[in-house]
Amino acid sequence: MSSETKKRLRIVLVQPRNPLNIGAAARAMYNFGFEDLWLVDPWEKAFREAKSAMGAAKVLQNARVTSSFAEALGDASLVAATSAAKGRSTDLVQKELTTAGHAIRTHLEDRPVAILFGPEKYGLSREDLSHCDWLLEIPTNPDCPSMNLGQAVALVCYEIARHARAIPRLKTPASVSAQERDRILGLLLPLLSDSGFIFDGSEEAQTHKVRRWITRLRLAPADSQLLMAMLRQLRWKFDHDGD
Amino acid sequence: MSSETKKRLRIVLVQPRNPLNIGAAARAMYNFGFEDLWLVDPWEKAFREAKSAMGAAKVLQNARVTSSFAEALGDASLVAATSAAKGRSTDLVQKELTTAGHAIRTHLEDRPVAILFGPEKYGLSREDLSHCDWLLEIPTNPDCPSMNLGQAVALVCYEIARHARAIPRLKTPASVSAQERDRILGLLLPLLSDSGFIFDGSEEAQTHKVRRWITRLRLAPADSQLLMAMLRQLRWKFDHDGD
Numbered sequence: 393m394s395s396e397t398k399k400r401l402r403i404v405l406v407q408p409r410n411p412l413n414i415g416a417a418a419r420a421m422y423n424f425g426f427e428d429l430w431l432v433d434p435w436e437k438a439f440r441e442a443k444s445a446m447g448a449a450k451v452l453q454n455a456r457v458t459s460s461f462a463e464a465l466g467d468a469s470l471v472a473a474t475s476a477a478k479g480r481s482t483d484l485v486q487k488e489l490t491t492a493g494h495a496i497r498t499h500l501e502d503r504p505v506a507i508l509f510g511p512e513k514y515g516l517s518r519e520d521l522s523h524c525d526w527l528l529e530i531p532t533n534p535d536c537p538s539m540n541l542g543q544a545v546a547l548v549c550y551e552i553a554r555h556a557r558a559i560p561r562l563k564t565p566a567s568v569s570a571q572e573r574d575r576i577l578g579l580l581l582p583l584l585s586d587s588g589f590i591f592d593g594s595e596e597a598q599t600h601k602v603r604r605w606i607t608r609l610r611l612a613p614a615d616s617q618l619l620m621a622m623l624r625q626l627r628w629k630f631d632h633d634g635d
Numbered sequence: 636m637s638s639e640t641k642k643r644l645r646i647v648l649v650q651p652r653n654p655l656n657i658g659a660a661a662r663a664m665y666n667f668g669f670e671d672l673w674l675v676d677p678w679e680k681a682f683r684e685a686k687s688a689m690g691a692a693k694v695l696q697n698a699r700v701t702s703s704f705a706e707a708l709g710d711a712s713l714v715a716a717t718s719a720a721k722g723r724s725t726d727l728v729q730k731e732l733t734t735a736g737h738a739i740r741t742h743l744e745d746r747p748v749a750i751l752f753g754p755e756k757y758g759l760s761r762e763d764l765s766h767c768d769w770l771l772e773i774p775t776n777p778d779c780p781s782m783n784l785g786q787a788v789a790l791v792c793y794e795i796a797r798h799a800r801a802i803p804r805l806k807t808p809a810s811v812s813a814q815e816r817d818r819i820l821g822l823l824l825p826l827l828s829d830s831g832f833i834f835d836g837s838e839e840a841q842t843h844k845v846r847r848w849i850t851r852l853r854l855a856p857a858d859s860q861l862l863m864a865m866l867r868q869l870r871w872k873f874d875h876d877g878d
Contacts, residue, residue, distance in 0.1 A: 412655065420786055425776040449779065490797045531797065533668040536692065543663055543789040546782070550790050554733045554774065587872035589865055605861050609852055618848050622832055626869065629830035633876045 393497065393553055395425060400504040401496075401552060402428040403545060404464045406520055407511040409434075411441035416542025417509070418442070418452035424549035429455040430464045461523050468506035470499050472526040473516050474544055484527040492528055493551040500552075507548055512541055568616040573606050576616065579623040580606075586630055636740060636796055638668060643747040644739075644795060645671040646788060647707045649763055650754040652677075654684035659785025660752070661685070661695035667792035672698040673707045704766050708813035711749035713742050715769040716759050717787055726847060727770040735771055736794035743795075749813070750791055755784055765846050766813060768853070810853040819849055819859060822866040829873055 403421055408414050408431060418429055429451050431439060443452055458464050465471055472492070473484065487495070499505050508524060510516035515538075521527070530539060530547060539547075581599060584590045590598040611619065646664055651657050651674060661672055672694050674682060686695055701707050708714055715735070716727065730738070742748050751767060753759035758781075764770070773782060773790060782790075824842060827833045833841040854862065 416783055416786065419779070419783060422779040423775045423782050423786075425778075530793075532666045535668075536662070536665040539666050539789070540659055540662060540785070542783070543659065543666075543786050546786040546789055547793050550773075550793075583869065584865060587868045589868035601861065602865075605858055608855065608858055612851070615848055615851055618844065622827060622845075625830045625832035626826065629873070630876075633873075 393425075393500075397497075397500050398425045398553070399427065400500045401426050402430060402464075402466060402468060402504065402506040403549075404430045404432060404506055404508045405434065405541070405545075406432045406508055406516060407434065408509075408541065409438055409512055410541070411438040411445065413512060413541040414438060414442035415445050415449075415452060416540075417545040418449045418455065420542060420546035420549050422449040422451045423546070424553040426549055426553070427451055427454065431455060431457045432461060432464045433459050461520070465506045465523060467504055469503045470496070470505045470526070471508065471524045472496070472505070472528045473508045473521050473524040474510070474528045474530065474548060475515060484521060484524055486527045486529060489528050489530050489548065489551050492526065493554065496552050509541060509544060568611050568613055572613075572616055573603075573611075576606055576611075576620060576623070577603060579620060579627060583623065583626055583630065636668075636743075640740075640743050641668045641796070642670060643743045644669050645673060645707075645709065645711060645747065645749040646792075647673045647675060647749050647751045648677065648784070648788075649675045649751055649759060650677065651752075651784065652681055652755055653784070654681040654688065656755060656784040657681060657685035658688050658692075658695060659783075660788040661692045661698065663785060663789035663792050665692040665694045666789070667796040669792055669796070670694055670697065674698060674700045675704060675707050676702050704763070705814060705817045708749045708766060709747065710812035710814055711747045712810050712812050713739070713746070713748045713769070714751065714767045714813060715739070715748070715771045716751045716753070716764055716767040717771045717773065717791060718753075718758060726851070727764060727767055729770045729772060732771050732773050732791065732794050735769065736797065739795050747812075752784060752787060762843065765843050765850070768850060811856055811859040815856075815859055816846075816849050816854075819854075819863060819866070820846060822863060822870060823849075826866065826869055826873065 403417065403426065405414065405417060414431070414434065421427065421429060434457060439457065472487075496505055507528070508516060508520065510520065528548070530544060532539060580602065581590065584598070584602065646660065646669065648657065648660060651660075657674070657677065664670065664672060677700060682700065715730075739748055750771070751759060751763065753763065771791070773787060775782060823845065824833065827841070827845065
């Protein structure tokens with residue numbers, strides 16, 4: 393997602409009351425490369441405190457304050473409200489955040505989007521919601537649906553900024569050659585014989601078992617070298633005991 | 636994702652210092668239905684304050700405190716560290732959170748997973764990282780990569796709890812728990828000391844190297860047992876040499 397595209401996303405906090413939440417929302421926006429923060433009727437003291445906090449992000453310094461929803465929403469052609477409450481009676485189009493992210497990304501490619509977050513205690517009012525096209529539902533636990541404001545902003549920014557999901561590739565990791573495994577066995581098997589792990593009559597079965605073990609480990613080259621270094625040192629100790 | 640599955644996820648905060656962050660992490664866990672919170676060496680005052688805060692979630696009341704990584708990681712057979720820093724030099728498997736969530740969900744279906752979050756200022760140390768299999772990268776803005784702790788926990792919980800998409804299941808191969816790996820080290824390290832592989836002055840570096848080696852092997856349970864049997868026999872030989 394280009395930075396031009398990211399500039400088309402506006403985050404609107406409606407009547408936030410807690411300076412820490414305002415600061416956390418601004419930082420999360422900056423974490424994911426979004427910059428356009430508006431506050432509608434914030435508790436003034438909270439906004440002052442948030443702005444003066446050490447390390448307040450540049451996003452917060454540039455935040456705009458208004459009493460007008462129309463101004464806060466600007467020229468957004470898609471306005472989404474966030475809510476953790478499921479099944480709320482509304483005529484808004486309801487979308488789960490997990491599936492709406494892609495649609496919002498697509499919209500942002502050539503048109504602005506605004507996302508509204510309600511006040512900490514009460515959430516968005518029916519009047520606030522009347523400005524919105526979509527209700528974005530964050531799929532929280534019904535026992536504890538309501539999220540912290542700063543965390544909700546972080547989730548929405550993350551979801552919109554996330555890379556398009558590709559099917560993960562399965563890699564087979566590099567592992568050492570059969571020859572290298574034989575060199576390991578050449579060190580390990582004599583140690584196991586000397587220590588009695590491999591004993592008369594068990595050679596064939598135990599050797600097979602240990603060889604399979606080494607094969608299954610699928611040692612990376614560096615891991616194989618470390619194992620050989622340990623085995624050589626154990627060998628040295630065996631040979632020099634009693635010196 | 637069933638609640639039984641969710642119980643297999645453990646969130647581990649390493650040396651958290653800010654009570655608000657501890658509280659926010661616990662609340663985010665509860666928002667997404669996760670319950671198992673551990674703290675390694677928290678700043679004690681911060682933990683007390685967080686627990687006594689109004690509305691501290693049940694998750695926080697049940698949180699466990701320890702000084703032992705082995706205890707905090709418990710029987711997790713996949714341990715992931717979180718980091719916003721890209722390109723950090725490490726031999727951990729690096730995964731973007733956006734693509735790792737599905738693999739973690741699959742693993743949780745029958746095996747426990749622990750996710751580590753570092754202290755607010757410094758992140759996880761090299762020593763902390765030596766316990767981990769994966770480094771989970773949160774795809775943040777390079778200009779402002781470091782996330783607030785509570786928000787990072789919220790993102791990870793959200794990503795893991797999100798509804799499964801129709802992509803192929805990724806199997807993470809069965810491997811032994813962190814506790815079992817500690818038992819192996821308990822046998823191997825003394826042998827390496829006795830043989831001179833670990834010598835005065837090299838303990839820390841060599842122990843770190845060997846611990847990482849064991850972690851990378853991702854031993855299956857039967858392979859771990861075979862390794863321990865071999866190590867016990869080598870131990871017996873060391874102790875009885877000269878008899």
